Amino acid sequence: MSPSLQHIVSAKGLTKSFGTFTAVDHISFRLMKGECLGFLGPNGAGKTSTIRMMYGFSPMTGGTLEVFGLNMATDWRAIRYGIGVCQQENNPDPDLSVLQNLEVFATYFDIPRKAARSKALDLLQFMALDHRKHDPISSLSGGMLRRLILARSLINDPDLLILDEPTTGLDPQSRHQLWERMDALRSRGISIFLTTHYMDEAARLCDRLIIMDHGKILVQGRPDRLIREYAGKDVVEVFNAPGELMELVRTHPLMHDVVGNRLIIYGQERENIFELIGQKFCLERCIQRMATLEDVFLRLTGRELRE
Amino acid sequence: MKIMQVPISWRFLRVWRRNLTVYRRIWHINFLPPILEPLFYLLAFGVGLSALIGPVKYMDQQISYLAFIAPALLGVNAMYNAFFENTYASFVRMYYQKTFDAMMATPLSLHEVITGEIFWGATKSFIATALMLAVVSAFGLVQYPHGFLILFLAFLGGLAFGSLGMFFTGILPSIDMFNLPIFLFITPMFLFSGTFFPLENLPLWAQQAAMAFPLTHLVHLSRSLCLGILSWDLLWSVAYLVLFTMVFFPLALYAMCRRLIH
Ligand SMILES: Nc1ncnc2c1ncn2[C@@H]1O[C@H](COP(=O)(O)OP(=O)(O)OP(=O)(O)O)[C@@H](O)[C@H]1O
Ligand SMILES: [Mg+2]
Numbered sequence: 001m002s003p004s005l006q007h008i009v010s011a012k013g014l015t016k017s018f019g020t021f022t023a024v025d026h027i028s029f030r031l032m033k034g035e036c037l038g039f040l041g042p043n044g045a046g047k048t049s050t051i052r053m054m055y056g057f058s059p060m061t062g063g064t065l066e067v068f069g070l071n072m073a074t075d076w077r078a079i080r081y082g083i084g085v086c087q088q089e090n091n092p093d094p095d096l097s098v099l100q101n102l103e104v105f106a107t108y109f110d111i112p113r114k115a116a117r118s119k120a121l122d123l124l125q126f127m128a129l130d131h132r133k134h135d136p137i138s139s140l141s142g143g144m145l146r147r148l149i150l151a152r153s154l155i156n157d158p159d160l161l162i163l164d165e166p167t168t169g170l171d172p173q174s175r176h177q178l179w180e181r182m183d184a185l186r187s188r189g190i191s192i193f194l195t196t197h198y199m200d201e202a203a204r205l206c207d208r209l210i211i212m213d214h215g216k217i218l219v220q221g222r223p224d225r226l227i228r229e230y231a232g233k234d235v236v237e238v239f240n241a242p243g244e245l246m247e248l249v250r251t252h253p254l255m256h257d258v259v260g261n262r263l264i265i266y267g268q269e270r271e272n273i274f275e276l277i278g279q280k281f282c283l284e285r286c287i288q289r290m291a292t293l294e295d296v297f298l299r300l301t302g303r304e305l306r307e
Numbered sequence: 308m309k310i311m312q313v314p315i316s317w318r319f320l321r322v323w324r325r326n327l328t329v330y331r332r333i334w335h336i337n338f339l340p341p342i343l344e345p346l347f348y349l350l351a352f353g354v355g356l357s358a359l360i361g362p363v364k365y366m367d368q369q370i371s372y373l374a375f376i377a378p379a380l381l382g383v384n385a386m387y388n389a390f391f392e393n394t395y396a397s398f399v400r401m402y403y404q405k406t407f408d409a410m411m412a413t414p415l416s417l418h419e420v421i422t423g424e425i426f427w428g429a430t431k432s433f434i435a436t437a438l439m440l441a442v443v444s445a446f447g448l449v450q451y452p453h454g455f456l457i458l459f460l461a462f463l464g465g466l467a468f469g470s471l472g473m474f475f476t477g478i479l480p481s482i483d484m485f486n487l488p489i490f491l492f493i494t495p496m497f498l499f500s501g502t503f504f505p506l507e508n509l510p511l512w513a514q515q516a517a518m519a520f521p522l523t524h525l526v527h528l529s530r531s532l533c534l535g536i537l538s539w540d541l542l543w544s545v546a547y548l549v550l551f552t553m554v555f556f557p558l559a560l561y562a563m564c565r566r567l568i569h
Contacts, residue, residue, distance in 0.1 A: 018569065052569075055412050057408075057411050057412070057568070058568070058569055059568065077414050077416070080412065080413060081414050083412075084412075085412035087405075087408060087409070087412065089408075091404065091406065091408055091409045092409075093404065093406055093409070094404055095329040095332070095404075096328065096329060096332075100328065104324075104328055105409075105413070107321050107324060107325070108318075108321050108410060108414065108415055109413060109414060110414075152409075153412075156413075
């Protein structure tokens with residue numbers, strides 16, 4: 001296979017501007033075959049804007065974008081035959097039943113009626129919705145709706161699945177159920193591009209992550225490596241840390257953040273100094289825990305609210 | 308806008324088909340208005356008003372008021388069906404249901420989506436006119452075989468008024484604002500297109516202004532066909548409806564692209 005075919009997605013200098021505002025600012029990234037690539041970023045970081053270019057909805061302001069080795073600017077239609085998209089907002093067709101939603105969507109991909117019916121029934125079973133197939137859309141719960149949208153995005157057996165916050169608003173049961181389905185899809189070799197605000201989800205599902213903010217890529221890499229590099233291994237959070245401890249982390253020096261009355265210390269390896277802090281300063285209001293992706297995210301994108 | 312070069316193909320029929328599928332789910336409700344409405348009108352105007360009005364002079368013929376007004380109702384019906392489909396109904400699909408957004412993640416282009424919508428609007432005009440034509444014919448108010456041409460006319464008129472409606476859907480910010488084009492264009496057309504009284508009753512300037520209304524031409528064609536009058540002059544009216552469509556169809560596509568593609 002030629003190298004360009006192994007890149008399911010290849011974006012170079014991808015840019016999207018709305019008037020004078022630049023939502024996506026010269027980003028370059030690749031998605032390899034069979035990979036799950038996650039995009040993380042605060043509200044307004046430019047994730048959805050990127051995705052809308054990736055399925056040929058938004059015209060690019062600049063840069064080049066290749067999907068399946070085809071040029072998005074010219075071959076958008078051919079590309080769309082091979083991708084499934086789960087948009088951020090649920091948009092089922094409320095005028096149709098659950099089953100009809102899938103059947104009608106299949107016609108947009110030129111799938112013959114009979115094949116569409118059997119594919120639709122398979123997918124409803126896969127998403128545990130077969131008992132609701134004749135129900136109106138309005139009778140579905142949020143989790144069922146999301147599953148329906150996911151089923152719909154699979155109707156054309158896509159090679160690339162683009163998921164914009166697939167599990168936002170779902171209960172833990174539904175989220176875990178969706179994760180399992182995604183595992184099953186991945187074992188069949190599908191490539192996934194995903195955005196999420198759940199760090200555990202990103203760490204659980206993605207082989208590689210890109211953290212972006214203000215339209216720019218901050219870092220990219222494997223989840224465990226990002227954690228190791230930007231938040232270490234162990235974390236101690238001390239409330240109202242005494243001056244002595246503040247002095248210690250500054251002089252040593254240790255990776256740390258001060259957030260309000262909280263001192264967060266990030267330890268790389270099992271260092272003696274870290275044990276000492278644990279014993280000496282971790283008395284009343286203190287948390288000792290493992291470093292997580294959330295630490296990385298907050299350290300890189302800051303703690304202020306967006307919008 | 309490179310992404311949208313040459314983006315119309317037969318695929319627009321998929322979108323048309325989707326609307327047909329929805330229509331068929333509640334066809335019995337969809338069938339009632341075009342059957343009942345003309346009955347109400349014929350009763351009110353034909354039986355009630357005719358007695359007051361007496362015969363009307365139309366193209367050197369004396370015809371009953373009922374025979375005068377029935378073809379106009381067919382034209383108005385074609386106008387309403389397409390215009391309301393491509394304003395309120397299309398707006399709901401576009402804005403509230405995000406149906407077009409979902410379609411845009413499939414091999415359909417936005418041009419095809421909008422074309423499918425407009426053809427669907429014309430199809431609704433066609434179906435409604437067919438039903439209404441059957442009712443009106445039962446009163447002996449339609450000459451055949453000319454009357455069959457009214458079905459094609461309904462489709463053409465549907466394309467014209469659907470394109471106009473879709474254009475407003477593309478430019479109006481909220482669904483309440485459709486009151487504006489209805490108040491400014493649709494209602495005056497309804498009243499002053501030679502529908503309820505002959506155009507000749509109007510002052511000359513108003514007659515000339517009325518010639519710009521597509522409904523004037525639709526009603527003129529419909530009335531001629533119902534009365535069994537065929538003349539070459541009718542082609543001018545057909546040409547006007549085609550021209551109107553050829554102006555507003557691209558305008559509708561343009562307005563919708565501007566609205567939806569960012
Ligand atoms: N059509 C548009 N016109 C103008 N600005 C827009 C448009 N779409 C998005 N933006 C702006 O672009 C920026 C990026 O938006 P985008 O939807 O890509 O963010 P996001 O990363 O998906 O955020 P979220 O996590 O909230 O979904 C935001 O500031 C948004 O206001
Ligand atoms: Mg988003």
